Amino acid sequence: xxxxxxxxxxxxxxxxxxxxxxxxxxxxxxxxxxxxxxxxxxxxxxxxxxxxxxxxxxxxxxxxxxxxxxxxxxxxxxxxxxxxxxxxxxxxxxxxxxxxxxxxxxxxxxxxxxxxxxxxxxxxxxxxxxxxxxxxxxxxxxxxxxxxxxxxxxxxxxxxxxxxxxxxxxxxxxxxxxxxxxxxxxxxxxxxxxxxxxxxxxxxxxxxxxxxxxxxxxxxxxxxxxxxxxxxxxxxxxxxxxxxxxxxxxxxxxxxxxxxxxxxxxxxxxxxxxxxxxxxxxxxxxxxxxxxxxxxxxxxxxxxxxxxxxxxxxxxxxxxxxxxxxxxxxxxxxxxxxxxxxxxxxxxxxxxxxxxxxxxxxxxxxxxxxxxxxxxxxxxxxxxxxxxxxxxxxxxxxxxxxxxxxxxxxxxxxxxxxxxxxxxxxxxxxxxxxxxxxxxxxxxxxxxxxxxxxxxxxxxxxxxxxxxxxxxxxxxxxxxxxxxxxxxxxxxxxxxxxxxxxxxxxxxxxxxxxxxxxxxxxxxxxxxxxxxxxxxx
Amino acid sequence: xxxxxxxxxxxxxxxxxxxxxxxxxxxxxxxxxxxxxxxxxxxxxxxxxxxxxxxxxxxxxxxxxxxxxxxxxxxxxxxxxxxxxxxxxxxxxxxxxxxxxxxxxxxxxxxxxxxxxxxxxxxxxxxxxxxx
Numbered sequence: 001x002x003x004x005x006x007x008x009x010x011x012x013x014x015x016x017x018x019x020x021x022x023x024x025x026x027x028x029x030x031x032x033x034x035x036x037x038x039x040x041x042x043x044x045x046x047x048x049x050x051x052x053x054x055x056x057x058x059x060x061x062x063x064x065x066x067x068x069x070x071x072x073x074x075x076x077x078x079x080x081x082x083x084x085x086x087x088x089x090x091x092x093x094x095x096x097x098x099x100x101x102x103x104x105x106x107x108x109x110x111x112x113x114x115x116x117x118x119x120x121x122x123x124x125x126x127x128x129x130x131x132x133x134x135x136x137x138x139x140x141x142x143x144x145x146x147x148x149x150x151x152x153x154x155x156x157x158x159x160x161x162x163x164x165x166x167x168x169x170x171x172x173x174x175x176x177x178x179x180x181x182x183x184x185x186x187x188x189x190x191x192x193x194x195x196x197x198x199x200x201x202x203x204x205x206x207x208x209x210x211x212x213x214x215x216x217x218x219x220x221x222x223x224x225x226x227x228x229x230x231x232x233x234x235x236x237x238x239x240x241x242x243x244x245x246x247x248x249x250x251x252x253x254x255x256x257x258x259x260x261x262x263x264x265x266x267x268x269x270x271x272x273x274x275x276x277x278x279x280x281x282x283x284x285x286x287x288x289x290x291x292x293x294x295x296x297x298x299x300x301x302x303x304x305x306x307x308x309x310x311x312x313x314x315x316x317x318x319x320x321x322x323x324x325x326x327x328x329x330x331x332x333x334x335x336x337x338x339x340x341x342x343x344x345x346x347x348x349x350x351x352x353x354x355x356x357x358x359x360x361x362x363x364x365x366x367x368x369x370x371x372x373x374x375x376x377x378x379x380x381x382x383x384x385x386x387x388x389x390x391x392x393x394x395x396x397x398x399x400x401x402x403x404x405x406x407x408x409x410x411x412x413x414x415x416x417x418x419x420x421x422x423x424x425x426x427x428x429x430x431x432x433x434x435x436x437x438x439x440x441x442x443x444x445x446x447x448x449x450x451x452x453x454x455x456x457x458x459x460x461x462x463x464x465x466x467x468x469x470x471x472x473x474x475x476x477x478x479x480x481x482x483x484x485x486x487x488x489x490x491x492x493x494x495x496x497x498x499x500x501x502x503x504x505x506x507x508x509x510x511x512x513x514x515x516x517x518x519x520x521x522x523x524x525x526x527x528x529x530x531x532x533x534x535x536x537x
Numbered sequence: 538x539x540x541x542x543x544x545x546x547x548x549x550x551x552x553x554x555x556x557x558x559x560x561x562x563x564x565x566x567x568x569x570x571x572x573x574x575x576x577x578x579x580x581x582x583x584x585x586x587x588x589x590x591x592x593x594x595x596x597x598x599x600x601x602x603x604x605x606x607x608x609x610x611x612x613x614x615x616x617x618x619x620x621x622x623x624x625x626x627x628x629x630x631x632x633x634x635x636x637x638x639x640x641x642x643x644x645x646x647x648x649x650x651x652x653x654x655x656x657x658x659x660x661x662x663x664x665x666x667x668x669x
């Protein structure tokens with residue numbers, strides 16, 4: 001076993017790890033980042049190949065249990081109504097994400113005060129706003145400011161991507177209905193931006209962006225971070241964080257690509273492994289001081305998992321719209337029903353995003369609420385779908401529930417022999433009522449837009465992109481894992497900087513908020529560089 | 538390593554494919570394309586990990602395609618449909634009949650994003666978010 005030393009160790013080279021690495025490296029801080037995956041090969045992305053759809057359903061699937069790539073670790077999901085989606089590589093899940101770039105609404109930070117449910121965050125929209133603003137520039141977001149669903153903020157650096165024929169139809173429909181809509185904000189370049197080419201509307205974002213238009217952090221952040229001197233080690237799966245005799249995080253053990261155990265000593269440790277991976281690592285790092293898992297005196301590590309239950313409604317139109325093309329990000333979104341209303345039989349709300357509907361294989365295999373179809377019925381299904389349909393994706397705000405949780409399963413291990421994780425997750429009655437309501441309204445939206453038919457899936461189980469909340473933030477060490485600066489209550493030099501710190505989930509896509517939180521944390525570390533408790537080596 | 542399909546398995550693929558994808562709605566029948574040879578080989582080249590289960594399913598098939606498809610488990614049905622539909626839909630004559638040219642790199646109109654006038658109207662609306 002070899003041992004190396006660094007000032008700051010970041011575990012995970014995905015969204016939050018990249019944001020923190022870049023920010024800290026700009027301040028001249030010595031950083032090592034350990035990433036269990038490898039560098040993605042953009043030349044291998046299947047979007048420009050004839051078998052794109054077939055590849056996207058297998059080796060490029062976002063569910064690691066289906067994909068089963070060497071960098072993936074098994075996630076036991078038979079006790080979960082929603083299956084996890086993530087990617088393990090430099091760039092993390094941003095390699096496959098659709099890059100919907102949404103801020104939380106201000107009320108998302110204070111749901112207890114507004115609606116009497118869950119908990120308030122210990123920070124507000126105003127605390128994060130400067131970092132949202134900075135990251136909009138860093139990620140090259142395309143969009144337009146002025147949405148009345150949000151406080152005023154600076155203009156995005158790039159104009160919106162085309163909202164497409166289907167977007168115009170639905171925008172006009174919402175105008176007539178008096179419902180909110182807005183051109184989609186996406187971390188996808190609509191014009192040349194820094195080192196990125198503009199989007200060519202290939203609609204294959206979910207299997208890697210061939211053009212490099214999408215802001216996956218392997219392209220938007222890591223090149224500069226590496227130029228600033230960050231040491232990035234790939235193929236390095238961390239399996240344990242060690243403490244020194246002062247109870248400080250002092251080192252991480254990892255297995256390298258050859259299976260050899262290696263060690264990195266560090267003054268500060270930042271966990272950026274995704275809400276599933278970070279909780280798993282903490283639980284697997286239990287020791288005599290923390291028998292229930294590192295930094296887990298509260299018992300909250302792994303609990304309060306939120307996964308954004310999703311409905312998908314397809315609208316069918318007579319007019320050919322070439323709707324297999326377009327950015328797979330959002331054409332338009334609607335926050336009409338994102339807030340609690342007295343007349344609803346549920347609290348909180350959902351975010352709607354409208355997008356294209358994909359190619360013919362997806363149309364043929366899409367699980368409709370009907371009997372199996374083949375023969376003439378199958379041709380009919382493909383013909384009416386291909387190029388003539390659009391899709392509302394609706395994400396419900398998922399309230400935290402301590403019974404929705406991750407637990408270590410010592411009977412099952414990963415390729416290195418380390419215990420893996422099991423998800424226990426049930427969709428709440430509140431979410432079910434919400435999705436029932438939203439589905440009916442989305443059908444109304446499409447009908448008003450001229451759709452002659454719709455098809456609804458009230459709960460899409462294979463869509464757990466937004467795992468959040470397994471190491472919640474709070475001011476009280478009894479009920480939370482990290483403080484408002486994302487510093488562990490229990491281990492003074494351990495920070496958790498990914499989506500696991502979310503107190504509540506909002507209804508919007510979390511990437512912009514994960515990135516803003518990571519940048520805010522990094523800035524605080526820079527400001528307090530010599531005040532923070534650091535491990536004595 | 539691509540699994541080599543036997544002639545018997547290819548015959549079964551042809552029978553099933555003609556039931557799943559007959560000529561209709563302006564689309565060619567699976568019988569009109571080389572599905573049970575080049576088509577299925579191309580699909581299996583993309584997804585070699587499915588070949589073993591695919592062959593196991595084929596080996597259970599006798600002759601009544603309708604009955605076989607109706608009684609397959611959901612997992613087996615999905616696997617069979619995935620490979621046979623992919624083999625069909627990747628064929629150039631099928632794509633041409635569909636008017637589908639694949640996922641292409643386009644040059645979007647950079648002159649505007651669409652519905653700009655409606656956006657301006659939406660901008661004039663009162664703020665609609667809550668806060669404390």
